[in-house]
Amino acid sequence: MDKNYSLLIIDDDPAMHIMLKSMLGSDYNIVTANTAQEGINKLAEKKIHFILTDIHMPGMSGIEFLEALMVDAKMQNIPVLIMTSLPTIEKEQKALGLGAADFIDKSLFNSDRDELLNRIRVKLVANVDIPDLPEKLDLDKKEITKSVLFEVSSGDFISTSQKLCKIIFNKLEADHLSFWTMSQENIQMLLAYGIQLPRKYGPKDLKKEPTFKLVLEQKRPYLVNNVFNSDKGILPELSEEEGLPAEIGIPLFALTEKELIKNKMKIPPKTPLFGYVVIKRKKLFTSHEYKLTTLMMMQLGTTLWRLYNDL
Template sequence: MMKYKILVIDDDKMTHLVVKNLLGEDYEILQAFDTQEAVNLLDGESVNLIMSDIHMPGVDGLEFLESLMADSEKRNIPVLIMTGKPTVEKEKKALDLGAAEFIRKEQFKTEREATLERIQAKLVTTIEMELPAYLQFNKKEFVKKLMDEVYLGNFFEVARKLSEMSLNIFNIDHTYFWTIHDGDPRMIHAMGKEELHQFGPDELLSEPTYRTFLTEKKPYLSNHVFGDSDKGIFKEASKKVNLPAEIGIPLYKMTDKQFLKAGRKIPPGTELFAYIVLKRNKLFSTKEFKLLMSLYIQAGTILWRMYQKI
């Protein structure tokens, strides 16, 4: 099993011990005691996450973050900024510079499990693919807002926020979110810019695309749902409000921790937990489809963990 690499940068030995105790069992921990040592390590190592203190001799954590975000090869490595002396100003500056998360060091002890889950969630939502600049920006905005919701909310709040972010960030016109119980769908919510009929479970069960989806358990894309031979649900309703493009995405019964241990892959035969449908007037490009599919499936592992706590 591949172990994800986390680079920890801090001049305090105790912080290294605390982080290793928290994460060392599941991840390979690389240690640097100043930012230059970190740069040297990054020159020869590929890492999945950086955790950096703010206050260090020489170049501090925020200056290092600013330089890292300007490095075309390393700017996509997510960075979690740590500090033992948090202020609103420091947190804002770190996030403005591109930090993925801001963690108070005391949380390693006082909120151990929640902090571990935040780190897992950050690793899960990291997506490595070549994207146009606007999609890269949209992806970062989506992930950052999702992390805020995961930390503060419950399953229903996070699921709803996920759909709202799709409408606002990816210009989706309508979204449906169903959980699946032995093949039977239960609607969590439907929302959009156009008001569509609130379809019941029997209506969804009668849809050929949904029945195929239950069998194949795979995402699908259609840019012409109006056609008889193309995939898509509620075709007539979609035609009335001119929504020809549709993406269907499965969420699986797999937690973020299990997903990471499986090498960020969904093993064959994994059961379905939810069905997401995104409808739009504007046609979807292949890159948009791949990005949305990855974001939702990976976010779904966090949602499954939260759903089990209901």
């Protein structure tokens, strides 16, 4: 298997290196360090995509390492999973407050290997990198990621979808968001926030929309900031009635995090769709908002697809 991502494991217990190499080595390039300082040295030498660090180590602790990492502009966006055999609420809150992607009890390594693998994959696909992102959107991205990662650790498809869509809706200051699922010819509206669709509008009506047909055909997101005078956008009558000129449409793909990571974060052209998200707003969308929203939704959509299959 072509290993595209490198994981740095920092732990003073050699047995943990052996265990994690055995668990993760077939999917990722594993780099190990015995101390936090050695981990910092490895970060300077190699391209690292994810860090697993113990919280209790001689010298610099995992928390102190995380504090140092957060002040380094080049390293602060690397997802960090804090490991411990003695978890406490205080330590967990401090680690998460400092920017840790997650906090995990080492006992889980022996009891649920798949859970550990899923957590790492979710963090990798959620780590959307967009150069020159305005400060507010960068902060929004981090908050969205942290909230969704917490939900994924304990939620199912419905609750995680609700959480993700509600956060996106609020952060974009949107006026309407609807999420549709599709399985072959069966289309259903899972949820809607803000301005609601007309009562009589349902799956049959969506199927007739030229823009929806285009999404099914091209499998690409779209942005339109002039729905009133454009041939793009669903429900133009509702948009005009409610004063909603701006619309983003996002396809979600039947692809798991593992498959996306294996394909270097690119969605294979023939991948079928399983979902469609529509976001409407009175205020026009910027290009940065469009790029951030579509990338986050499509990449985190791989987590939704995995949870969808667990129903």
